[in-house]
Amino acid sequence: MTQTPITTPPPPEDATERLENAIELKEVEGLSQGQIVFRRFVRHKGAMTAAAVLLLVILLATTSIGIGPIDGWWQFDHIRTHPTAIPGGRPTLQVGLDGITIGAHPFGQDDIGRDLFARVMFGTQRSLLVMVLIGVLATTIGITFGALSGFFRGRVDTFLMRLTDMVITIPIIVVGAVLGKAFGGGNAVLLGLALGLVTWTTMSRLVRGDFLSLREREFVDAARVAGASNGRIMFKHMLPNAIGVIIVNTTLLMASAIILETSLSYLGFGVSAPDISLGQLINDYQSAFATRPWLFWWPGLFIIIIALCVNFIGDGLRDAFDPRQRKIPSKRKMRQG
Amino acid sequence: MLTFLVRRLASAAVVLLASTFVFFMLVDFATDPLEELRESSQINREAQMEQRTRLLNLDTPPVLRYFLWLKGLAGFLWGQGTLGESWRTNREVTDMLAGAVGVTLRLVVVATLLAIITGVTVGIASALRQYTGFDYSITFASFLLYSLPTFWVAVLLKQWGAIGFNDFLRDPTIGLWGLIGISLVAGLVWSALVGGEVRRRLITFAVATAATAAVLWFVSSTGWFLDPSLGPVLIAVTGLAIAFGVTVLSTGLRNRRALYSAVTVVAIGVALWLPLQYVFPYATTWLILGLLTVTLAVAAVVGWAFGGPDRAQSIRTAALTAVGVALLIFADRVMQVWRIYSDYSDNRPIATIGAATPGLNGDFWVETLDQYTHLILPTTSLLLISFASYTRYSRGSLLEVLNQDYIRTARAKGLTERTVVMRHAFRNALIPLATIIPLDIAAILSGAVITERIFGWTGMGNMFITALNGDDPYPVMGFFIVTGTVAVLANLVADLVYAGLDPRIRVNA
Numbered sequence: 001m002t003q004t005p006i007t008t009p010p011p012p013e014d015a016t017e018r019l020e021n022a023i024e025l026k027e028v029e030g031l032s033q034g035q036i037v038f039r040r041f042v043r044h045k046g047a048m049t050a051a052a053v054l055l056l057v058i059l060l061a062t063t064s065i066g067i068g069p070i071d072g073w074w075q076f077d078h079i080r081t082h083p084t085a086i087p088g089g090r091p092t093l094q095v096g097l098d099g100i101t102i103g104a105h106p107f108g109q110d111d112i113g114r115d116l117f118a119r120v121m122f123g124t125q126r127s128l129l130v131m132v133l134i135g136v137l138a139t140t141i142g143i144t145f146g147a148l149s150g151f152f153r154g155r156v157d158t159f160l161m162r163l164t165d166m167v168i169t170i171p172i173i174v175v176g177a178v179l180g181k182a183f184g185g186g187n188a189v190l191l192g193l194a195l196g197l198v199t200w201t202t203m204s205r206l207v208r209g210d211f212l213s214l215r216e217r218e219f220v221d222a223a224r225v226a227g228a229s230n231g232r233i234m235f236k237h238m239l240p241n242a243i244g245v246i247i248v249n250t251t252l253l254m255a256s257a258i259i260l261e262t263s264l265s266y267l268g269f270g271v272s273a274p275d276i277s278l279g280q281l282i283n284d285y286q287s288a289f290a291t292r293p294w295l296f297w298w299p300g301l302f303i304i305i306i307a308l309c310v311n312f313i314g315d316g317l318r319d320a321f322d323p324r325q326r327k328i329p330s331k332r333k334m335r336q337g
Numbered sequence: 338m339l340t341f342l343v344r345r346l347a348s349a350a351v352v353l354l355a356s357t358f359v360f361f362m363l364v365d366f367a368t369d370p371l372e373e374l375r376e377s378s379q380i381n382r383e384a385q386m387e388q389r390t391r392l393l394n395l396d397t398p399p400v401l402r403y404f405l406w407l408k409g410l411a412g413f414l415w416g417q418g419t420l421g422e423s424w425r426t427n428r429e430v431t432d433m434l435a436g437a438v439g440v441t442l443r444l445v446v447v448a449t450l451l452a453i454i455t456g457v458t459v460g461i462a463s464a465l466r467q468y469t470g471f472d473y474s475i476t477f478a479s480f481l482l483y484s485l486p487t488f489w490v491a492v493l494l495k496q497w498g499a500i501g502f503n504d505f506l507r508d509p510t511i512g513l514w515g516l517i518g519i520s521l522v523a524g525l526v527w528s529a530l531v532g533g534e535v536r537r538r539l540i541t542f543a544v545a546t547a548a549t550a551a552v553l554w555f556v557s558s559t560g561w562f563l564d565p566s567l568g569p570v571l572i573a574v575t576g577l578a579i580a581f582g583v584t585v586l587s588t589g590l591r592n593r594r595a596l597y598s599a600v601t602v603v604a605i606g607v608a609l610w611l612p613l614q615y616v617f618p619y620a621t622t623w624l625i626l627g628l629l630t631v632t633l634a635v636a637a638v639v640g641w642a643f644g645g646p647d648r649a650q651s652i653r654t655a656a657l658t659a660v661g662v663a664l665l666i667f668a669d670r671v672m673q674v675w676r677i678y679s680d681y682s683d684n685r686p687i688a689t690i691g692a693a694t695p696g697l698n699g700d701f702w703v704e705t706l707d708q709y710t711h712l713i714l715p716t717t718s719l720l721l722i723s724f725a726s727y728t729r730y731s732r733g734s735l736l737e738v739l740n741q742d743y744i745r746t747a748r749a750k751g752l753t754e755r756t757v758v759m760r761h762a763f764r765n766a767l768i769p770l771a772t773i774i775p776l777d778i779a780a781i782l783s784g785a786v787i788t789e790r791i792f793g794w795t796g797m798g799n800m801f802i803t804a805l806n807g808d809d810p811y812p813v814m815g816f817f818i819v820t821g822t823v824a825v826l827a828n829l830v831a832d833l834v835y836a837g838l839d840p841r842i843r844v845n846a
Contacts, residue, residue, distance in 0.1 A: 162348070166356040168828070169821045171783035175363070177805060178813070182367035259486055263787055266488045267802060279486070286492055300489040307484035315480070 037244075040320035047316020054309035057302070061124040064117070076105075076115035078122040078276060084109055091116075091294050108294040110285065119276055120298050126277040127258055128306070130192040130270075134257035137196025139250045142203025147234050149204070150211025161208070164201045172198065176260055180269035188271050195260060203249050210242040244321030251314035255307050262303050278303045345832070349825045358403055360817050361810075365399040368808040370424060392424055393810075406814065420818065421811030423804065430815035433800055438819065440692050441789070441796035445781050447712055448719035452781075453774065455720070456727025461763065462530060463728065464735040471529040475728060482725035487784055491718040491791040495689045498714055503685040509562035516553050523549040564676050567669040569610045572662070576603035579661040587654050589755050594645040598655040601639050606632075606662035610669075617670050620701045625667070632663045671709070674702045678710070686710050690793040715788045722784065723777050730773055735766040771834045775827030782820050 028036050041047060066072030076082065085092055085104040089111070092103025107116035145164070149157040167175075179194040214220065215238065223237045262279030264270030271277035273284065278299045285295035370393055374386050389395070394402055412418030420430035463475040511519075524546030531541045556562065567575070580599035581590070588595040616624075636659035640652030679686050681697065688694065688711045697707055738744065739762050747761045786798030793799075797816050804812035 162352055162355075165352045165828070166359070169352060169356045169824050170360060170817070171779060171786075171820050171824065173783040173786055174801065174817065174820065175360070177786075177802070178360070178363050178367045181805060182363065255484065259484070262486050263488060266486070267787065267790065268806070279488075282486075282489060282492075289492060289496055296489075296492065300486065303486050303489065304481075304484050307486075308480060311480050311484055 037320045041316050044316035044319055046312050047319075050309040050312035050316070053305065054313070057124065057305060057309070058128065061121045061128065065121045065125075067125070074118060074121070076118045078114065078119040079274075080115075081113040082109065082115060084113055089113065089292060107298045108292070110295055111288065111292065116295060116298060119281060120278070120302060123276045123278040123281050123299060124302050124306070126188045126271060126275065127261055127279070127303070130188050130195070130261045130277065131254050131258045131306075131310075133189065133192025134196045134199055134261070135250055135254040137193055138200040138253055138257075139203055139246065141196070142200035142249075143207050143239070143246060145200065146204035146207025146209075147211055147239065150208040151215055151230070151234050151238070153212070157208070160204070164204055167198055168201050170198070172260060173263060176264050177267060177269040180264045188275060188277065191261070191264075191270055195257070195264075199253060199257065199260070203246070203253065206245050206249055207242055210245055211238060214238045214241055244317075248314055248318045248321060251310055251317060255310040255314060258303065258307050258310070342833075345829055349829055353821055353825050356821060357407075357814070357818065360821075361403045361406065361814060362399060364805075364810050364813050364817075365402070368805070368810050368813070370395070370808045370810070372808055389424065406811075410818070420815045423809050423812050425804075425807050425809050430811050433812055434797070434815050434819065437795065437797040437800045440794055441782070441785055441798065443692070443708075444712070444715055444719065444785055444788070444794065444796065445778065448716045448723070448781055449774070449778055451716065452720050452723040452727055452777070453770075456724045457731045457767075457770065459724075460728040460731030461735055461766075464732040464739070465758065466530070466532055467736065469529065469532060471532070474529070475732075479725040479728045482721050485721065487718055487722060487787045488791060490721060491715070491788055494714050494718055495791070498717065499687040499689045502687050506562060506679075506684060506686070509557070509560055511553055511557040516550060516557070519553060520546045520550040563679070565672040567665060567672065569607055572610060572665045572669060573603065573607045575665055576606060576658070576662045579603070579665075580658045583657045583661070584654055585755070586759055587657065588650045589753065592645075592650060594643040595640075595651045595654040598636075598640045598643040598651045599658040601643075602636050602655045602659045603662055605635060605639070606659065606666065610666060613666060614670075617702070618700070622701075629660075629663060632659045635659065671702060671706050674699070674706055678703055678706050682710075687713060689714065692794045692796070715785075715792045715794065718791075719781055719784055719788055723781055726773070726777065727770070730770060731766065734769045735762060738762045738766045741765075768835070768838045771838055772831040775831040775834075779820070779824040779827045782823060 027039075031039070062072070064072045064074040065077060082105075089105070089109035091106060091108035092101070093106035094101045094103070105115050105117065107120055109116060110119070145160050149160040175198050176195055179198065180191055183190045183194040211234075220233060220237060223233050228237070261270055261277065262282070265272070265277045265279030266283045268283060271280050273280065281299040282296060285292070285299075289296050370389060371386055374382055374389065377385075379385070394405065397405075406421060409419040409421060418431075420434070422429055423433065426433070459475060463472045466472050524542040527545035528538045528542035531537065533541075577600065580596070580603050584590055584592070584596045584599050590596060613628075616628075633656055636655040637652050640655035641648055643651050645651060675686070678699070681699070681703070682688070682694065688707075692708075692711050693704075694707050694711075697704065699707065744757060744762055747757045752761075783798075785796065786801060788794070789796045789798035790802055797819065800812055801816040804810075804816070
C-alpha cells in the first residue's frame with residue numbers, strides 16, 4: 001500500500017497539502033496502529049520530558065529510602081530525629097557558583113530534627129501508591145460498567161447510568177472526606193481503594209459512548225456470526241478499539257487523583273500521622289511557614305511535579321491517539337518531497 | 338419539551354433520593370457520636386451515653402433513622418420541615434445552613450464569574466494566536482494551574498499576597514529595578530498578544546513597556562496605593578478607552594452611530610460624577626441596583642436616539658460601555674474610603690481570615706470595601722483552577738468552530754476578520770461552554786470546602802468539615818442536601834441550555 005490508503009483522504013486542496021499528505025503517508029508506511037501511536041508519542045517533546053522526570057522522581061523516591069523492609073542508599077529515615085546540621089534546620093542543599101553541595105540534610109529538618117528529605121521521599125511513595133490504586137480500581141470499574149451498559153443497552157444501561165448519575169451527584173471531595181474518615185485512618189491502601197470506588201464515573205461514561213458506536217460496526221457482527229460469546233466480543237474485539245480513550249482518561253484520572261489524595265490528607269481525612277503523604281506533610285507543617293518555609297516548599301513542589309508530569313503525559317497520549325492530529329512536516333522535508 | 342422536563346426532573350429527584358440514602362449510610366458508618374464518651378473517664382459516662390443515644394435515636398437501625406430524617410425533609414412540603422439538629426451546638430441544621438449558604442454563595446458566585454470572564458478571554462486570545470509563543474505559554478500555564486493543589490496555593494497567597502502586600506503598603510514605592518522588570522514583562526506579554534510582523538511587535542513592545550513604566554512611576558511617586566482614587570479625568574480617559582474597545586469588538590469602528598452613542602454615554606457618565614458624589618453617602622444595595630438600572634435605561638435611550646438602520650447594535654454598544662463607566666464610578670467611590678478602612682485595619686487592609694471584619698461599624702462603602710478585601714484571596718485561589726479549565730475549553734472550542742465550513746463561507750463573502758471571529762465564531766464557540774459552567778459551579782462548591790477552611794470563612798464547607806470532624810451527622814447531611822441538589826440541578830440545566838442553544842440537539846420527549 002504505497003499511495004492508496006484504505007480510507008481515501010478528502011481531496012487535497014492544493015499542492016502543499018497534497019505534499020504534506022504524501023509525507024505523512026510515507027512516514028506511517030507499513031506500521032501497525034500501535035507503532036504509529038507510539039511514534040507520535042515519542043515525538044511529543046513535552047510528554048517525553050514529563051515521562052523522564054516522572055521516572056526520575058519514582059526512582060529517587062524508591063531507591064533513596066528503600067521500599068518497605070528493603071533499605072535504600074539514603075542514610076536517614078523519616079522517623080528518627082537528628083541534631084540540627086545548620087542552625088534552624090535550614091536545607092543544606094546549595095546551588096552556587098562552585099557547584100552543588102548536598103550536605104547532610106538537603107531539604108532541611110523539621111522542628112524536632114527529622115530529616116525532611118526522607119520524609120518527602122516517603123510521602124511521595126505513599127502518594128504515588130494511592131494515585132496508582134485509585135487509577136487501577138477506577139479504571140477497572142469504569143471499563144466494566146461502561147462496557148456493560150454500552151454493549152447491552154436497555155435496562156442494564158439505564159440502571160448503570162443512573163448509578164453513575166448518583167455518584168456524580170456527590171461532590172468528590174465530600175464523599176472522599178467521608179470515605180477517608182471511615183476507611184482511611186492512616187491506612188493509605190484502604191484510602192486509595194475507597195477513593196477508587198467513587199472516581200470511575202467519567203471513565204464509564206466515555207467507555208459507554210465508545211461501545212455504543214463500536215457495537216454497530218461490521219467486525220462485531222463478523223465476530224458474532226463466527227460464534228463468539230458476548231464476553232469475548234466485548235473484551236477481545238471491542239475493548240482494544242476503545243483503548244485510546246481509556247489510556248488517556250486513566251492518566252488524567254491519576255493526575256486528579258494525586259490532587260484529591262493530597263487535598264484530603266491536608267484536610268485531615270486522608271492519610272494521617274504517623275503515616276506520611278505529601279498532603280499530610282503540608283498539613284503538618286503549614287503553621288511553620290513563617291519560620292521554616294522549606295517544610296512547606298518541598299512537599300508542595302513534589303505534588304506539582306508529579307501532577308504536572310502526569311498531565312503532560314496524558315496530553316501527549318491524547319495527541320498520539322487522535323487520528324485527526326497531523327504533524328506539519330518541516331520545511332526541509334517539504335523541499336525534499 | 339414539557340414531558341422531557343418533567344421526566345428529567347423526576348429522574349433527577351429519584352437519583353438525588355438514592356444518593357442521600359447512600360450518603361446517609363456512609364456518614365452513619367463514618368461518624369460515631371459516642372466515641373469520645375467511650376474513652377472518657379467521667380463517673381456519669383453511662384448516663385451520658387444513654388442520653389445521647391436517646392437524643393440521636395442511636396438504638397434504631399440506621400435505615401429507619403434515614404426514613405425519619407427523610408420525613409423531616411419531606412416536611413418542607415407543608416412548611417414544617419427539619420433537617421435534624423446538631424448535637425454539638427444544639428442548633429437546628431436549617432438555621433446553621435441559613436447563615437452559611439450566603440457566605441459560600443458570595444465566594445462561589447464571584448469566583449465563577451471572574452473565572453468565566455478571564456478564562457474565556459484568555460482562551461479566545463490563545464486560540465486566535467494558535468502555535469505562537471503566547472499560545473504555548475498559556476497552554477503551559479494552564480497545565481501548571483491544573484496541577485496546583487488549592488490548599489498549597491492558598492497558603493502561598495496568604496503569605497505573599499496578603500502579608501507581602503500589606504508590608505509593601507508601609508512604604509509603597511516601587512524600586513528602579515522592579516519598575517524596569519515589570520515594564521519589560523508587560524511589554525513582552527503585550528507584544529506576544531498583539532503579534533504580527535517584527536516591526537509591529539517591536540512597536541507594541543516599546544509602547545507597552547513605556548506605558549507600564551509611566552503608570553508604575555506615577556503610582557509609586559504619588560503614593561497612590563495609600564490613597565487610591567480615579568477622579569473624573571481618569572474616569573473619562575478610561576471610559577473613552579472602554580467605549581472604543583467595546584465598539585471595536587461589537588460593531589467595528591466603521592459603525593459611527595454605535596461609536597457616537599458609546600462616547601455620549603461616557604460623557605454623560607463623567608458629567609454625572611460630581612452630582613453622584615452627593616447621592617452616594619446615602620447608598621444602600623437597592624440604591625446601587627436602582628442606579629444601575631437607570632444607567633442601562635439611559636444607555637438604551639442614547640443608543641435608540643442615534644438610531645440608524647440597526648438600532649439594536651447601538652443600544653448594545655452603549656449599554657456595555659455604560660456598565661463599564663458605572664463600574665469605574667463605583668470603584669472610584671469605593672477607593673475613596675480606602676484610607677479610612679486602612680486606619681480601621683491597622684494599615685493592613687488585605688485580610689487573611691474570615692468573610693468580614695467583626696464589629697466593623699462603617700457606612701455602606703466601608704462595609705463594601707471590607708467585603709472585597711476579604712474576598713480577594715479566597716476568590717483568587719478558587720479562580721486559578723477553574724480559570725485553567727475555561728481557558729482550555731474555550732480555546733479548543735473556538736479552534737473547532739474556526740475549522741467549520743460556515744466560517745470559510747463568511748470569509749469568502751468578504752466579511753472583516755472582526756465580524757468573522759466575533760459574530761460567527763465566538764458565539765458558536767460559547768455553546769459548549771454553556772454545559773461546562775454548571776458543572777464547574779458544582780466543582781467550585783466543593784473547592785470552597787478547602788478554601789473556606791484555609792481562610793477561616795464560616796460557610797458551608799467549614800460547617801461540613803467541623804461537623805464531620807466532630808462526629809455530628811446531621812449538619813453533614815444538611816451540607817450534602819444543598820450541594821447534591823445544586824449538582825443535580827446543574828446537570829439538568831446544562832442539558833437544557835445545550836438543547837436550547839444548539840438546534841442540532843433534539844430533546845426527544
